[in-house]
Structure formats: C-alpha cells, structure tokens
Amino acid sequence: MQHNLHKGTVQHEGTASLRPHRFLGLKWKVLLLSSLILFAIVASFSAITYLRLINNFERERDVQHQRYASEVEGLIKETSQDLHQLAELIPFLEGMSTALLISKSENIAKTFDLYWTPLQFNKGIELVRFYSKSNQLLANWGSPESDMHGNEGMLNWVREVNAQEQPISPLSCVESCMQFVVAPLLVEGISVGVVVVGISLVDAVLGFKNISGADIGLFIKERDNAPKSNGMRISNWGVRIAALTSKEKSFAILNRAAEQYPDFNHLENGVQVSLGNRHQQIRLLSLGRENPTSKAQLIVITDITSTIDVINSLTWQNAMTGLVGLLLSVILLFVILTKPLSRFKHIVFALPLLAHSNFEKFRSSLHSAGQKQWLKDEIDTLDETAVALSYQLEKLEDQVADRTRILAAKMDELSKERDFITNLLDIAQVIVLTQNANGKIMMLNAHGEMLIQYTEQELQGKPFIQLLTLDNDLQDLPAHLEEVRSEQRDQLRHEANILCKDDSVRHILWLHSRLTRHSADDPAMLSVGLDMTEHKRAEGRLAWLADHDPLTDLFNRRRFQEELEQMLNLAARYNYSGALLFFDLDQFKYINDTSGHQAGDALLKMVARMLLSSIRSVDILGRLGGDEFAVILPQTTPEGAIEVAKNALAAMSQGKLTVNGRTHKASASIGIALFPEHGNNVHDLLAAADLAMYQAKEAGRGGWHLFSNEEKTRERMHTLVYWKEKIEYSFLHDRFFFYFQPIMHIQNKTIDHYEVLLRMLDNDGTILAPHLFIPAAEQTGLIHAIDHMVLRKSIALSAGIQHRGHDVRFSINLSAHAFHDPELLPILTETFAHYGADPSTFMFEITETAALEDLPAARKLMETIKTLGCSFTLDDFGVGFSSFYYIRQLPIDVVKIDGSFIRNLADNPDDQILVKALCDVARGFGKQTTAEFVESAATFSLLEKMQVDYAQGYWIGTPVPAHESPFKDYLQE
Structure with a gap:
C-alpha cells in the first residue's frame, strides 16, 4: 500500500505541490505541545508552592517580630515602673523627709549618701538628682557619663514636672541609652521639689535574649560632627554598638549585612544574609514613643536556616516529582498515539488525490489500507467518511456544468438588482454620496444633483468639505470626518450649510457612515444628507411666533x-x-x-x-x-x-x-x-x-x-360686586346652560365628540359668554362652584345618553384654578359613580396658563384623573415654545392647534409650514391633533392632507344651545 501511495504521489506533481516543504508529523506536534504544556504546569506549580511557602514564612516572621517588639516594650515599661516606685519611696527613707523639707543641699547629700551605694549595686541605678521647687539642682549622684544626656534637657523635664506635679518617663540616647523617671517629691502631701532617677537601658535590653532566644543589639546613630568613639562601630550604617549579645558571631553577621545593604533604612522591613552556610534575618525594633530623636535603634538577629532549608527542600521535591510525572506522561502519550496517528497519516496523504478528481484511485487506496479494526474508532469513521465524501464530490463535479449555466442566469438577475439599487439611490429624496479615504467625492445620486445643482462629474475628485460653509461651530468637522474615513469611529451626525452651484445655501442634516473596504479603490464613507432648509425656516417662524402675534x-x-x-x-x-x-x-x-x-x-x-x-x-x-x-x-x-x-x-x-x-x-x-x-x-x-x-x-x-388712585378701589369693587351678584343669582335660579359645538374626525368624516361651552342667561335675556363673568368668578372664589356645576351637569347628561344605548364624548374646559381645588377629584369620582357614567367618554381641555402656576401639581392631578379613564387636551398649542415643553411634561392625549394658525391657512404659506411642523411634533410625541377655527372647505382639505385628526369650526358646525342640540331629548328627561 505504501508503495502504491508513493507511486501515485509521484505521478501527480500537482498533488505533491500541495504538501509543505517542511513536514512535521501530527504525532510529534502533539507530543511536543503536550510536553511544553505539562512542563509549564510543573514549573508553575513549583513556583506557586515556593511563593506560598515564602509568604507563609514572611507572615510568621512578621508575627514573631510583633512579639519581639511587645517583649522589648514590656521590658522598658517594667524598668520605668521600677524607677517610678523607687522615686515614690525616696521621701519615705529615714531622714529624707526632714532633709527635703529643709531643702538644703548639705542635708540632702548627707542623708541620701547612706542609700546611694545600695541603690547602685542592688538596683543598677546610675543617676539620682534632687531639684528644688525653683528648679535649682540641690544634690547629684551618678557617673560623669550621665551628663552627656544634656543638663538643659533634664532641666526642661524638671520644669515640666514642677509645673504639672505629674511624673514623666523620658528616654534619652546620646552616647548611651538611659531610662529616666522625673517625679515630684511629696512630703506630707506638699510638693517640695523633683527627683530625677536614671538607669542604663543596656541590661534591660540584653535581657531580651533570655526571653526570646534571639540575639539583639542596641545601636546609637553617630552625629555627623561628633568625634569617633573607640567602641564597636559599623561605618557603612554610621552607628555605634552600645550593646550586643553573642558579640563575635553577631558582629560578623552585622558587617556582612552592612556590606550587602549599605542603606540603613533597608533594616526596617528586614534583610537576609548568609554566613557560614547559615541564614540570618536582621530587622529593626523600635524603642517606642519615648525615643523621639530616633538616635537609638534595637536590632534583632534571628537564625532562619532551618526554615529556608525546609522551603528549598519542599520546592525541589515538588519539581522533581512533576518532572518524573511529565516524562511518564509523554511516554504513555507516545505509546497511545503511535498507531492511530499512523493510520490517520495514511488517510491524509491520500486526500490530495481528491483535488485532482482521482476518485477511483483514492477509494482503492483506502480500501487496500489493511484490515479494519474489530471495534471502530474515530479513524475508522474518518476512513468511511472519506470514501463517502469521494462519491459525493464525484457527484457534485458532475453537477458543476449544470450549475454553471444556472449561475450565468443568476448573474443576469444580479445585474438587474444592481440597476434597481442604482435607480433607488437616484429617486431617494435625500443626498447620497460616497467619499474615498482622502475625503474626495466619488459618487452622487440624482436627487443630490438636483438639490445642489452640481452634476456627479463636476464633483468627482473634489473634497467634500469644500461644499460646506464652515462656521465657528464646525471647525472640528474635518477632523471628525477623517476619524470616520480612517475607521476610528463608525458614524458621524452633524448639521451644516451647503453652498449650491447658484450660490444659494441649504441647511443639510448629514449622517456619515464608515464603509468596509476590500481594496484601495473602494469608497471609505457613505454620506447621506437630508434637506432641513424648510424645517429650519419653520423653526425660525416658531421662534418669532413665541414673541409676536401672527395676525398683526x-x-x-x-x-x-x-x-x-x-x-x-x-x-x-x-x-x-x-x-x-x-x-x-x-x-x-x-x-x-x-x-x-x-x-x-x-x-x-x-x-x-x-x-x-x-x-x-x-x-x-x-x-x-x-x-x-x-x-x-x-x-x-x-x-x-x-x-x-x-x-x-x-x-x-x-x-x-x-x-x-x-x-x-x-x-x-x-x-x-x-x-x-x-x-x-x-x-x-x-x-x-x-x-x-x-x-x-x-x-x-x-x-x-x-x-386715578381715588377711583381704583371703588371701581374694582363695583365690578366684582356686580358680577358676583349675577353669578350667585344664576346659581340660585339655574341660569347656567350649555352650548355644544361638534368636532369632526377628519379621516372618517364623522362627528367624533362635542365641546361643552358654558353660557349664562342675564336678567334681560342676554346670553353672556364666559369671558364676561369668569374673571370675576376667579377673583371672588366662585370659580370652583362653576367647575363643580359643569362637571355634574355634563356627567349626568352623558350617563343619560349612555343608558339609552348611545355613546357620545364630551370635551370640557377646566379653569386654571381647578388644579388647586382639593374637592375636584373627590367630586369627579363621586359623580361618575353616582350616575354610572363612563369616564372614557370625557376629555378635559387645559391651557398653558392652567398648568403654568404649579406644573408638578397639575401633572399629579392629571395623572390621577387619567387613571379613572379620562383623557386630556392641551389647548392653544403652538402659541409659544412652552407648548413643546408641556406636551412632553404633561400626560395629554390630544393637542388643539391655536386658531390663529388655522383661520388663514388656505391663503398663508407660512401658516401651512408652521401647522405641518406642529403636527409633526405632536405626532412624534404620539399625540392626536385638533384644529379649531376651520371655516372653509379649502382649510379642511389642507388639514386632511397634513393628517390632522380632528377639526372644529363654523364650517364643521356652529355652537348651538342644548335645547337645539342632538341631546335635547335627553335634557327633557
């Protein structure tokens, strides 16, 4: 089989050319990669184990260091307490109270001489000084070295204790370290002076070795200009050794550490040195808050050899165990992969025959590969699949010729689709152009040519930025466009004026999108421009209308x-x-x-x-x-x-x-x-x-x-009293009644609902409009009663109509004071329930003035009423820019476009632009629209084209009194 395979390979040079020049078998790749992965795992595990042991060791050393610090602090504290007790006993020594009261040097010296020697030998006291209440030295015992600690500093301690009569325990380290106690002398409860008692810290510190087992030393930093002493010194650190346990061994260790770590500050966190196959850790211990000058330092030397040896031993054992496991795994993997990968290799070298359509030879080669396994595995499945694949490829090759003919037909269809897309770009009512990576125009659609009056040939190769009129707000635009073309951002949206060929200027909203490029000649960016010129004019008109009356x-x-x-x-x-x-x-x-x-x-x-x-x-x-x-x-x-x-x-x-x-x-x-x-x-x-x-x-x-000021109050009161009496009389004699004006649904050409208009009948039979009596009602507080009456009457009428099997919707105007009426909501709820009326048949109209005084309160009340099922209409929409604010802030359903824009709509192009813009804004917020003052068929036709929902006006129907309205039969009941 191998002979035949190689023979087939030689005969087909194309097949041989498919093989790489350098070949490495899959078996060796798997073994090599597996070995690398296993080695990385062993190395990582060993490193992690080593780091974990080191971290545990460091934590234990930190805990031990804290214990050492506590022991040292306890020794110093114990020494200080002993000195305090000694200072308190001095006045009680025989003869000392009398000598201290006399406060004469000769008497104190003569009396205390008897006790000095025992204190020196038994207690290790090195200094005793007595001072008077006036801070004068009375008697002094101690070696001359004690003066090195500074007479002036000691005198300051004496002044402090005399002033506060409280003992202190200062620590002073100059040439040596001494612990002092400065305590007041009390005889029969009277302070007669101060005693200073000092003891060397060396013996107390060296006792640390007996407690901890570690070597300790006391260092004193040498001053820069001080003469060098003859004691033990470490010049690299600039310190003198005042005391040191195991002197020869410890001094050698310290010298080795000073050579490796010349910076003394390294000792704060601890350092390790090796000497004579032993590992030592050296770390500073603080003398506590009683050593403010930091002239003295304690240093602890700990033997950590056993711990380091254990860490190294464990790490080496883990590494060796991992390497042995790695070797065994590689050998086992090699044994497992050898046979199946050899079979797989035979299939792989036979596969190139398929590339040259040698299907029969390929199948005969596989079939002569040898005996099949009794239990199938993946290689057997692959072998069978390869044979099945050869049959499938042979069948597919027979179908290629047929598919080629079909493909040709498809190409014709794709060409037609391409033409369709081209035509679609040309008829789209937006500017569509493409730019290359340098920002130059490559293509322009037909609408763009018509709008800016340049042809595609005239603009090809010209920079896009030259079409725009850049102002101060667009100085960064070239940089932003470059970001899109260079694939730093996906899209860019901006507005800019474009200069047309006839020097006219149009305002365009641009959207630039990055395109995927497959070659240097492909476009880099698609730019789509929407003409916003008319929209901007409408915005200007709206801004003008916010401050002006559109009629005059x-x-x-x-x-x-x-x-x-x-x-x-x-x-x-x-x-x-x-x-x-x-x-x-x-x-x-x-x-x-x-x-x-x-x-x-x-x-x-x-x-x-x-x-x-x-x-x-x-x-x-x-x-x-x-x-x-x-x-x-x-x-x-x-x-x-x-x-x-x-x-x-x-x-x-x-x-x-x-x-x-x-x-x-x-x-x-x-x-x-x-x-x-x-x-x-x-x-x-x-x-x-x-x-x-x-x-x-x-x-x-x-x-x-x-x-004139004289008639101001009189005239106003006369007017208010006059209308107040009329309103109250009308309430008493039921002289309020309704007019109804129909509102048509423009799309269906049917009357959708009616606006309820309030009127008042005067004594002489004159019908009074609301603008005559409502202002007085608002000032006299009767407006709430009018609101309540309108709601009750209209709800009762609606319930009567509903119970007769008919549906009708009413639109009712609410006064500006309704939103401050605490009784409005309860009355509304109660009346709906009493008459069994459907709240969804009621629509309440509000104006900006009604909501302006307290917008949060208005919104809250409206939302509550809407939960009943009622809806709201915003009246006089478009008069000011605040309308756009309220349409977003208030839960309204319908906006009623102010009649000043509708009345002359058929003859005024500006009003047409404005009304269309208002409708687009309302529709964008999901609101329906009503146009009032519709007085002609031409106006109605324009509103229908603008997709306004409802129309109201004399052309639709004039307001009629209730007894002449479609609801007259229900009123009689």
Missing part, C-alpha cells in the same frame, strides 16, 4: 408683559416715569358677527398699522389678545400720554373698512395708567389701565380716561 406682527401678551416689566425696573432704577395705554376696540364683536372673522382680522391689521404710525419710535406696541392693544410710553408725563392717546384716536378715526357693502370705522376706548404712580408691577399697572379703559367705554366709547 406685533408683540404678543407674553412678550409685551416682559417689556413692561423691564421698563418698570428701569423706571425704578433711574427714577423716571412713564405711561401705559390700554386700547379696546369698540363694537368689534358686531363687526365679526355681521361681516365675519375675515373682516375682523382685516380691521385688526389696519388698527395695528395706524397705531404704529401714531406713536414714537421708542414706544412699544403690542396686541394682548382679541381686540385689545397696549402701548408703553417710556419717560413721559401725564400730558404727553394724553397727547399720544388723542393722536391715536385721531389716526384711527381716519380708517375705514368696507366688506360686502358694509363700511366699518375703527374706534377704540383708551385707558391710561402712569408708572410708578398707579402701579410698580405689571399686574397692578395692567389692572389700572384696564379699569381706566372701562371708564372710557362707560363715558361714551371712542375716548380716553386717565386712571
């Missing part, structure tokens, strides 16, 4: 009040006066009712132009809402304000408006209030001007009235 282009109420507040602050700061003129058009409701809202809008625009022409350039004009205007006159006098009012009235008298054959003249009543005389804040000043305007109306319309 004047400041709106919010911005006007801000200007007035700023003017009041300036007037207070610089002490000048000004005036506020409040205009209310006369008979404006009559013009709206007879000629329609378009006539009213035209009249408002005309009045705005005439007022602008009649005031100074420094004056500020605004429309506060409806038919109300106001003018701020800075730095003026009452006479000047009156003159401006007269000029405005004269200018307005010249204006005429003719609609459908009817001629209307502009006329207004003007209220004048001065600041700071009539008010130093916006609220008071507007209230004063408003009251003055009503005075002008009562005087005959078309005139002016200057507010």
Whole structure:
C-alpha cells in the first residue's frame, strides 16, 4: 500500500505541490505541545508552592517580630515602673523627709549618701538628682557619663514636672541609652521639689535574649560632627554598638549585612544574609514613643536556616516529582498515539488525490489500507467518511456544468438588482454620496444633483468639505470626518450649510457612515444628507411666533408683559416715569358677527398699522389678545400720554373698512395708567389701565380716561360686586346652560365628540359668554362652584345618553384654578359613580396658563384623573415654545392647534409650514391633533392632507344651545 501511495504521489506533481516543504508529523506536534504544556504546569506549580511557602514564612516572621517588639516594650515599661516606685519611696527613707523639707543641699547629700551605694549595686541605678521647687539642682549622684544626656534637657523635664506635679518617663540616647523617671517629691502631701532617677537601658535590653532566644543589639546613630568613639562601630550604617549579645558571631553577621545593604533604612522591613552556610534575618525594633530623636535603634538577629532549608527542600521535591510525572506522561502519550496517528497519516496523504478528481484511485487506496479494526474508532469513521465524501464530490463535479449555466442566469438577475439599487439611490429624496479615504467625492445620486445643482462629474475628485460653509461651530468637522474615513469611529451626525452651484445655501442634516473596504479603490464613507432648509425656516417662524402675534406682527401678551416689566425696573432704577395705554376696540364683536372673522382680522391689521404710525419710535406696541392693544410710553408725563392717546384716536378715526357693502370705522376706548404712580408691577399697572379703559367705554366709547388712585378701589369693587351678584343669582335660579359645538374626525368624516361651552342667561335675556363673568368668578372664589356645576351637569347628561344605548364624548374646559381645588377629584369620582357614567367618554381641555402656576401639581392631578379613564387636551398649542415643553411634561392625549394658525391657512404659506411642523411634533410625541377655527372647505382639505385628526369650526358646525342640540331629548328627561 505504501508503495502504491508513493507511486501515485509521484505521478501527480500537482498533488505533491500541495504538501509543505517542511513536514512535521501530527504525532510529534502533539507530543511536543503536550510536553511544553505539562512542563509549564510543573514549573508553575513549583513556583506557586515556593511563593506560598515564602509568604507563609514572611507572615510568621512578621508575627514573631510583633512579639519581639511587645517583649522589648514590656521590658522598658517594667524598668520605668521600677524607677517610678523607687522615686515614690525616696521621701519615705529615714531622714529624707526632714532633709527635703529643709531643702538644703548639705542635708540632702548627707542623708541620701547612706542609700546611694545600695541603690547602685542592688538596683543598677546610675543617676539620682534632687531639684528644688525653683528648679535649682540641690544634690547629684551618678557617673560623669550621665551628663552627656544634656543638663538643659533634664532641666526642661524638671520644669515640666514642677509645673504639672505629674511624673514623666523620658528616654534619652546620646552616647548611651538611659531610662529616666522625673517625679515630684511629696512630703506630707506638699510638693517640695523633683527627683530625677536614671538607669542604663543596656541590661534591660540584653535581657531580651533570655526571653526570646534571639540575639539583639542596641545601636546609637553617630552625629555627623561628633568625634569617633573607640567602641564597636559599623561605618557603612554610621552607628555605634552600645550593646550586643553573642558579640563575635553577631558582629560578623552585622558587617556582612552592612556590606550587602549599605542603606540603613533597608533594616526596617528586614534583610537576609548568609554566613557560614547559615541564614540570618536582621530587622529593626523600635524603642517606642519615648525615643523621639530616633538616635537609638534595637536590632534583632534571628537564625532562619532551618526554615529556608525546609522551603528549598519542599520546592525541589515538588519539581522533581512533576518532572518524573511529565516524562511518564509523554511516554504513555507516545505509546497511545503511535498507531492511530499512523493510520490517520495514511488517510491524509491520500486526500490530495481528491483535488485532482482521482476518485477511483483514492477509494482503492483506502480500501487496500489493511484490515479494519474489530471495534471502530474515530479513524475508522474518518476512513468511511472519506470514501463517502469521494462519491459525493464525484457527484457534485458532475453537477458543476449544470450549475454553471444556472449561475450565468443568476448573474443576469444580479445585474438587474444592481440597476434597481442604482435607480433607488437616484429617486431617494435625500443626498447620497460616497467619499474615498482622502475625503474626495466619488459618487452622487440624482436627487443630490438636483438639490445642489452640481452634476456627479463636476464633483468627482473634489473634497467634500469644500461644499460646506464652515462656521465657528464646525471647525472640528474635518477632523471628525477623517476619524470616520480612517475607521476610528463608525458614524458621524452633524448639521451644516451647503453652498449650491447658484450660490444659494441649504441647511443639510448629514449622517456619515464608515464603509468596509476590500481594496484601495473602494469608497471609505457613505454620506447621506437630508434637506432641513424648510424645517429650519419653520423653526425660525416658531421662534418669532413665541414673541409676536401672527395676525398683526406685533408683540404678543407674553412678550409685551416682559417689556413692561423691564421698563418698570428701569423706571425704578433711574427714577423716571412713564405711561401705559390700554386700547379696546369698540363694537368689534358686531363687526365679526355681521361681516365675519375675515373682516375682523382685516380691521385688526389696519388698527395695528395706524397705531404704529401714531406713536414714537421708542414706544412699544403690542396686541394682548382679541381686540385689545397696549402701548408703553417710556419717560413721559401725564400730558404727553394724553397727547399720544388723542393722536391715536385721531389716526384711527381716519380708517375705514368696507366688506360686502358694509363700511366699518375703527374706534377704540383708551385707558391710561402712569408708572410708578398707579402701579410698580405689571399686574397692578395692567389692572389700572384696564379699569381706566372701562371708564372710557362707560363715558361714551371712542375716548380716553386717565386712571386715578381715588377711583381704583371703588371701581374694582363695583365690578366684582356686580358680577358676583349675577353669578350667585344664576346659581340660585339655574341660569347656567350649555352650548355644544361638534368636532369632526377628519379621516372618517364623522362627528367624533362635542365641546361643552358654558353660557349664562342675564336678567334681560342676554346670553353672556364666559369671558364676561369668569374673571370675576376667579377673583371672588366662585370659580370652583362653576367647575363643580359643569362637571355634574355634563356627567349626568352623558350617563343619560349612555343608558339609552348611545355613546357620545364630551370635551370640557377646566379653569386654571381647578388644579388647586382639593374637592375636584373627590367630586369627579363621586359623580361618575353616582350616575354610572363612563369616564372614557370625557376629555378635559387645559391651557398653558392652567398648568403654568404649579406644573408638578397639575401633572399629579392629571395623572390621577387619567387613571379613572379620562383623557386630556392641551389647548392653544403652538402659541409659544412652552407648548413643546408641556406636551412632553404633561400626560395629554390630544393637542388643539391655536386658531390663529388655522383661520388663514388656505391663503398663508407660512401658516401651512408652521401647522405641518406642529403636527409633526405632536405626532412624534404620539399625540392626536385638533384644529379649531376651520371655516372653509379649502382649510379642511389642507388639514386632511397634513393628517390632522380632528377639526372644529363654523364650517364643521356652529355652537348651538342644548335645547337645539342632538341631546335635547335627553335634557327633557
């Protein structure tokens, strides 16, 4: 078989060329790799064992060192206690109390001489000194060496003890170490001086060897300029040995350590040295807190030879055991792998025959490989699988020709798909271009050519960055683009202005994505641009509308009040006066009712132009809402304000408006209030001007009235009392009733729900709108009663309709005070339960003003009401940017677009852009939309295209009283 195999290999040079030039059998690779792994395991295990033994040894040495430190500290403490006891006994020695009371040197010396010698020999006392209460030395016993410890320092100790009458135990190490006790002398409870007793520390420290068994030495650091003594010294460390156990052996060990570790600080953590086949550990012991100068150090020498020998022996045994195991494992592995890998090698060398379609030869080669094993293993399975594979490959090769024809057909389909993708890029309403690694444009789609007016050929090879108009905010853009192209980041999103071929500028939102490159010619980045020009214009329009009235282009109420507040602050700061003129058009409701809202809008625009022409350039004009205007006159006098009012009235008298054959003249009543005389804040000043305007109306319309403080309270009270009585009378005689205005679902063209509008019947039969009595109700506190009445009546009506088998939804306006009414929620819950009405049929309308005073309280109440099943509508949506804040902060379901944007929608492109933007914002937040003031079919058609959900207005249906509404039958019940 081997002969045939090699013969086949020679005949097929292509097969031989597939083999590597250098061949190493799988068996040897497995053995080599296994040996390396086992060796690494043995080495790692030995190293870990050694490190663990060393760590255990170090921990034991640390514990032993702490024990040594405790023993030394105990010896020093015991010495100090003995000295304290001796010092306390001195006054009780025979004759010493009398000598100390006399406090004369001769008497003390004569008496204490009898005790000095016994104390020297029996107690080892080396120094005794007596001092008076005035810190004067009275008597002295001891060797001259004791003076080396410093008379001045000892005198300081004496002063301290005399002052505090408390003993101290200082430790002093200069030429030698001595333990001192400085104690007050008390005779019959009276302090008569101080005694200083000193004893050498050498004997106490050397007693450490008897306790621990380790050698110990006492080192004293030599001063730099001090003369060198003749004692034992270690010059490398700059120390003198004051005491040392086992002197000759220990001194040799210390010299060896000083040679290997010249830095004395190494001894703090301990060092190891070897001398004469013995291992020694040397480590410092602190003398404690009584050695502040650190001139003396204790050093302990411990023999650790036995421990080191044990660690080395254990480590060597582990290593040898591992190596023997490694050798045995390799031999066993070699025996196990030899036969199966030989069979596997035969299969491997036969496999190249398959590459040249020699299927029969391959199968005959395997079949002649020898006798099969009685028990199958993986090699037998591989052998059978290889034969099966040869049959499968032979079958597949026969199918290649057929598949080639099919592949050609598939290529045609892929070509069509490529054309489809190309067409898709061209018709996509976004700019799509690719850039190479250098940031140069490679491809541009058709929409991009149309938008920026450059052709793809004109831009190919030009840097993308040249298309943009870089401002200060985009100075880092080139670097960020380079990060995408160089694969440092995946995407980049930014906005930038692009300069078109006709020099026009368009605002584009760009999204750059990194592309996977297979060659240097492939694009590195895909750039997709969305034209945001119209969206930005709409944003600008929204920003403008936040401060302006869209009909007259004047400041709106919010911005006007801000200007007035700023003017009041300036007037207070610089002490000048000004005036506020409040205009209310006369008979404006009559013009709206007879000629329609378009006539009213035209009249408002005309009045705005005439007022602008009649005031100074420094004056500020605004429309506060409806038919109300106001003018701020800075730095003026009452006479000047009156003159401006007269000029405005004269200018307005010249204006005429003719609609459908009817001629209307502009006329207004003007209220004048001065600041700071009539008010130093916006609220008071507007209230004063408003009251003055009503005075002008009562005087005959078309005139002016200057507010006076005398009539302020009287007029306001008169108004409040008048309307309070009307409201209470209406409650008593049930003169409140509802109007209903239908709201259509635009998609279905069906009436979806009705807005409930409150009206009040006056004594003369006049129907009063809410704006006439609601302000008085809010000021007198009757607004809560009105809210409760509206809720009860509407819920009762809804329950009646529901019980008759019909469903209807009501939209009810809540006042701004409803969110501060603690009874609102209980009444609402109780009324729903009492009448059995469905809360999901009720929708409550709120305005920004209602939520503005206390947003957290409003949100909490709304969330609670929504748990009942009710829903909420945000009214006047879009008037200010705050609407966008509330749509996110409040749990509302529907937003009602303000009628000022809808009324002229069919004729005003700006309003169309704005309403579409408002709808997109609301839809993006998942809210439905309602458009009010829908008064024509053209407006309705535009709203349908913009996908507005609901429509309300005179074109849909006018408000009708309850007895004329679809619910009249239910009211009779």
